Structures are given as C-alpha cells and as structure tokens.
Amino acid sequence: TDSSPPLRRLLRHCSPLKSMLCLSQDTDLPLTQVFHLVSHLIYWRKATVIYPLCESNVYILSPKVTVEKYSPLAGEFMCMFGEVSLPAILSYFSLPTPLGQQHLPSGLVQHRDDLVRMVVWMLQHGQLSQITSIPGASRSRRRVVFRLLWQ
Numbered sequence: 001t002d003s004s005p006p007l008r009r010l011l012r013h014c015s016p017l018k019s020m021l022c023l024s025q026d027t028d029l030p031l032t033q034v035f036h037l038v039s040h041l042i043y044w045r046k047a048t049v050i051y052p053l054c055e056s057n058v059y060i061l062s063p064k065v066t067v068e069k070y071s072p073l074a075g076e077f078m079c080m081f082g083e084v085s086l087p088a089i090l091s092y093f094s095l096p097t098p099l100g101q102q103h104l105p106s107g108l109v110q111h112r113d114d115l116v117r118m119v120v121w122m123l124q125h126g127q128l129s130q131i132t133s134i135p136g137a138s139r140s141r142r143r144v145v146f147r148l149l150w151q
Helices: 005-013 018-028 032-045 072-080 086-093 112-124
Strands: 048-049 056-060 128-131 149-150
Touching: 005 018, 005 032, 018 032, 032 048, 048 072, 056 086, 056 112, 072 086, 086 112, 112 128
Parallel strands: none
Antiparallel strands: 048 149, 056 128
16 A cells, blocks of 8 residues: 555545646645556556546447446445446446436436446446547547546
8 A cells, every 4th residue: 555645645535536737736646646646546557547427428339338236336336326226227238328418217226326326336337438439420529538446
C-alpha cells in the first residue's frame, strides 16, 4: 500500500461523478500531480478512467460479464441493491442504448439515482463497458473530461 498523504487525500475525494480537474481543486493538488497519482492507480489496476457519467453515455455488457443468477457477484449485487437481480439489470444493457433512454421497469429501479449507483457498481466490477464512440455518431463534441473510477 502507498501511504503518501496526497494519494490518501485524492482517494478520500474520489468519485465517478467528479472530473480530475475537480479532484485537483478539491484536494488542493496540482493537476499534474493528480494525473501522476491516477496513472499510478491505473498501473496497479486499482482504478479506471472513464468519461463522465451522464444521460448521453452508452454502456454495453463487458466481454467478461458474469450472468449466472447465483454467482457470488450476483449475491453481492443483491446485498447492495435489495432484491434486484444482476442478470435482470444486465439484460437491459445487451444493446448499446444511451443511459438516459434506458427504460427499466419501476420494480427494478425506483429512482434515477439508483440506476446511476448500479451503473457505477457494474463498471467497478467489470460487468459493463462504456462505449466512447459509435459509428455514425456526431463528432462535434470534442471536449473530453475524464473521471476516476475507484475499484
């Protein structure tokens, strides 16, 4: 484990909803140091960099998805999110659809915040992949902001 105070400070403020610039401001660390610490976490496979979570993001099943109903991962998912089945939620991500257009039954997800928490969990556990470009999609939005996804 790394006991560097800047790394601990970064991890305390880390959220998939914060950009690296925001992390830099929240931790009073220079942006270059945030990049250095993040690259350290990525190298040791403790973090992943993702685009910001928003309604226009497209997620699809990861190639290493676990779909067994009684797998340990499915059990962990049920403990986190009540009686929601991991395979049931994953079935809605079998086709690339923007997050804002996902229409899950109200019995599965009560609030949009719950869906966001589930997506974060599934990204952290390698069940979903974020599609960063779709053939034929507009390239007009070139500004890229990355988020740190703590695993």
